[in-house]
Amino acid sequence: MTTTLRPLTAALIAALALPAAALSQKETDDIVARVDERQHNNGDWAALCYMESKEKDKTDVVYELVYYRRTEGQRLLILFTKPKSEAGKGYLRLEKNLWHYDPGTGKWERRTERERIGGTDTRRGDLDESRLAEEYVAKWEADEKLGAFDVHRLLLDVKPGIDVAFPRVRLWIDAATGNVLKRQDLALSGRLMRTGYYPKWKKVFSESKGTDVWFPEEMRFYDEVEKANSSLILIRQVDLHPLSPNMFTKAWLEAKSR
Amino acid sequence: MILVDLQIASRNLLNHTKRNLLLGGAIAAVTALLVIMGALTEGIRSAMLESATTLMTGHVNVGGFFKITSGTSAPLVTDHEKVLADVRRLAPEIDYVTVRGRGWAKGVSERSSMDLVLAGVDIAREPGFRRVVRMKEGSLEDLAKPDTVLLFEDQAKRLEVRVGDAITISAPTARGVSNTADVRVVAIARNLGILSAFNVFLPSETLRSLYQLNASTTGALHLYLEDAAEAGHVAARLRGGLAKAGWRVMDPDPRPYWEKLMGKVNSEDWVGQKLDVTTWEDELTFISWILSALLGITGLLMFILLVIVVIGILNTLAIAIRERTREIGTLRAIGMQRTKVLWLFLLEAASLGLAGTACGALLGVALAAAVNAAHLAVPESMQFFLMQQQLTMTVLGRTVVARSLFILAVTTGAALVPAFHAARLKPITAMHHIG
Numbered sequence: 131m132t133t134t135l136r137p138l139t140a141a142l143i144a145a146l147a148l149p150a151a152a153l154s155q156k157e158t159d160d161i162v163a164r165v166d167e168r169q170h171n172n173g174d175w176a177a178l179c180y181m182e183s184k185e186k187d188k189t190d191v192v193y194e195l196v197y198y199r200r201t202e203g204q205r206l207l208i209l210f211t212k213p214k215s216e217a218g219k220g221y222l223r224l225e226k227n228l229w230h231y232d233p234g235t236g237k238w239e240r241r242t243e244r245e246r247i248g249g250t251d252t253r254r255g256d257l258d259e260s261r262l263a264e265e266y267v268a269k270w271e272a273d274e275k276l277g278a279f280d281v282h283r284l285l286l287d288v289k290p291g292i293d294v295a296f297p298r299v300r301l302w303i304d305a306a307t308g309n310v311l312k313r314q315d316l317a318l319s320g321r322l323m324r325t326g327y328y329p330k331w332k333k334v335f336s337e338s339k340g341t342d343v344w345f346p347e348e349m350r351f352y353d354e355v356e357k358a359n360s361s362l363i364l365i366r367q368v369d370l371h372p373l374s375p376n377m378f379t380k381a382w383l384e385a386k387s388r
Numbered sequence: 389m390i391l392v393d394l395q396i397a398s399r400n401l402l403n404h405t406k407r408n409l410l411l412g413g414a415i416a417a418v419t420a421l422l423v424i425m426g427a428l429t430e431g432i433r434s435a436m437l438e439s440a441t442t443l444m445t446g447h448v449n450v451g452g453f454f455k456i457t458s459g460t461s462a463p464l465v466t467d468h469e470k471v472l473a474d475v476r477r478l479a480p481e482i483d484y485v486t487v488r489g490r491g492w493a494k495g496v497s498e499r500s501s502m503d504l505v506l507a508g509v510d511i512a513r514e515p516g517f518r519r520v521v522r523m524k525e526g527s528l529e530d531l532a533k534p535d536t537v538l539l540f541e542d543q544a545k546r547l548e549v550r551v552g553d554a555i556t557i558s559a560p561t562a563r564g565v566s567n568t569a570d571v572r573v574v575a576i577a578r579n580l581g582i583l584s585a586f587n588v589f590l591p592s593e594t595l596r597s598l599y600q601l602n603a604s605t606t607g608a609l610h611l612y613l614e615d616a617a618e619a620g621h622v623a624a625r626l627r628g629g630l631a632k633a634g635w636r637v638m639d640p641d642p643r644p645y646w647e648k649l650m651g652k653v654n655s656e657d658w659v660g661q662k663l664d665v666t667t668w669e670d671e672l673t674f675i676s677w678i679l680s681a682l683l684g685i686t687g688l689l690m691f692i693l694l695v696i697v698v699i700g701i702l703n704t705l706a707i708a709i710r711e712r713t714r715e716i717g718t719l720r721a722i723g724m725q726r727t728k729v730l731w732l733f734l735l736e737a738a739s740l741g742l743a744g745t746a747c748g749a750l751l752g753v754a755l756a757a758a759v760n761a762a763h764l765a766v767p768e769s770m771q772f773f774l775m776q777q778q779l780t781m782t783v784l785g786r787t788v789v790a791r792s793l794f795i796l797a798v799t800t801g802a803a804l805v806p807a808f809h810a811a812r813l814k815p816i817t818a819m820h821h822i823g
Contacts, residue, residue: 240459
């Protein structure tokens with residue numbers, strides 16, 4: 131009896147010791163597509179955002195802003211409301227051009243889509259709809275534990291001809307929910323630039339989509355090059371009702387800035 | 389005749405030695421001060437120009453901007469070898485050319501970080517570099533090795549690094565993609581004022597790798613002419629010639645390239661390559677205020693001193709005329725013409741002025757030479773603006789002569805009023821004068 135059990139025990143131990151089976155490319159792509167799909171809203175979006183930026187040897191900066199999105203035309207509008215010195219400034223994305231407006235000078239300036247919002251470590255993409263499947267090719271790296279969560283660890287490389295701030299991204303995706311829990315942004319050189327954590331996810335029902343839209347209620351970004359720098363983003367008061375048709379225009383932002 | 393007049397003027401001056409020595413001394417002091425201030429201004433100007441035209445700009449620059457989209461621009465010149473061939477054809481007076489990469493980035497060390505303006509150099513082809521940049525630590529030759537960097541001492545202090553330490557240079561590429569380069573500090577140079585506040589130098593290849601550029605792309609061609617004064621003409625000729633050769637050339641805009649990049653270029657609705665031809669004066673407009681301020685202060689100081697000298701001359705000659713009224717009356721009575729009286733007093737003032745300015749000029753030149761020999765250190769707070777660590781004075785012969793002649797003209801001119809007054813005296817009244 132003992133002799134017959136020994137090989138079985140050994141086989142069981144060996145099976146447990148083996149790494150988790152690799153996900154196929156299709157399974158990996160599906161996971162990434164699911165991340166996008168859960169956050170996709172087939173319509174308009176409005177939300178309030180608090181952004182806190184800490185930089186070494188500088189005073190902490192806290193911004194309050196509202197931002198609006200429209201799925202059609204991939205439009206995005208960001209309007210700073212606080213502090214007073216920043217109120218009225220804003221960004222408008224029109225046909226792949228990101229414009230910055232400063233009411234102090236009354237001028238519109240074209241900015242790169244990889245712009246640091248308000249000079250912080252926050253990027254336009256952090257506030258925009260998730261388009262991972264459109265921009266990156268994913269590769270499964272491992273299934274592992276991130277704290278108490280079972281996660282898929284994926285490595286995403288930017289597709290040729292697409293411009294993104296970070297050409298390589300590593301994601302830790304909750305296996306149970308499909309929410310991103312951790313993200314590493316890497317430079318072309320392979321250097322780790324930024325680590326992001328998404329500890330709180332929330333959902334809101336979208337009538338246009340007919341189902342829930344998920345969004346990270348809290349995002350924390352840690353600069354990995356300048357270690358002392360970090361940003362905290364809180365998303366509040368998400369509203370998915372249709373916005374005014376003429377909202378994503380320069381005139382609208384200028385009027386709001388007065 | 390003039391010799392007799394000069395003899396009379398000299399005797400009159402010697403008769404009132406104390407008073408004239410005082411006035412002559414004041415004229416000499418003002419001249420010396422003017423020479424010193426001129427030497428200081430010229431010293432700063434020449435140091436600034438030599439440093440700036442080595443570190444930041446050529447006498448003429450053929451730079452430009454490349455826009456991948458209308459909202460994304462970078463300070464780049466593509467196909468720079470073809471551009472250079474056209475430039476050489478259009479400007480035969482070029483002495484030599486350096487090819488520079490341009491960029492900006494965040495420099496991050498283990499302990500600190502700062503914004504940096506990057507210049508990609510091929511150190512073997514930078515003949516002026518060794519003349520201007522003085523090493524504090526490390527070796528300039530090591531800058532030929534890949535993934536190296538030259539910092540200035542204040543930058544090294546701020547980043548808390550020494551030779552051999554590594555720093556990370558982090559910058560977005562021309563397409564806005566984040567990239568980094570780990571570079572080793574191989575040289576720390578002495579500060580060069582405002583010019584060394586942000587500029588760092590690294591091999592062109594490292595800069596290309598950071599920005600993901602190919603070998604035919606660079607930041608700018610720095611052209612050095614045999615005569616820097618020709619820069620304006622050469623720039624104008626290049627603009628026209630390059631446009632005729634098929635290049636898209638920007639309109640003249642006397643601003644440094646980074647000001648255009650930050651403001652104007654991004655808001656313009658075009659894509660592709662445009663060349664921008666600038667002179668060293670255009671690229672240095674952001675520091676020309678230092679020279680303007682210095683010239684303004686010098687001018688104001690000189691004005692105040694000259695007013696004092698003019699009042700002194702007016703006063704001295706008025707006293708002299710009062711003392712010599714009876715003498716003037718006698719001279720007029722025995723037949724001396726009014727013009728002769730006027731001439732004698734003017735000659736007296738001119739002789740005093742000539743002696744004073746000559747002594748002052750010599751004193752000024754000697755003081756400037758002494759300052760240069762003493763290697764006086766410029767206070768740290770002033771180094772940023774004066775762009776030199778040791779006070780350097782440059783005495784230009786023509787400037788000294790011009791300024792001395794100016795003082796002489798002012799002192800002689802100041803004597804006109806009292807001389808006219810003396811010439812107008814009636815002989816009978818003058819002879820009865822009790823003074």
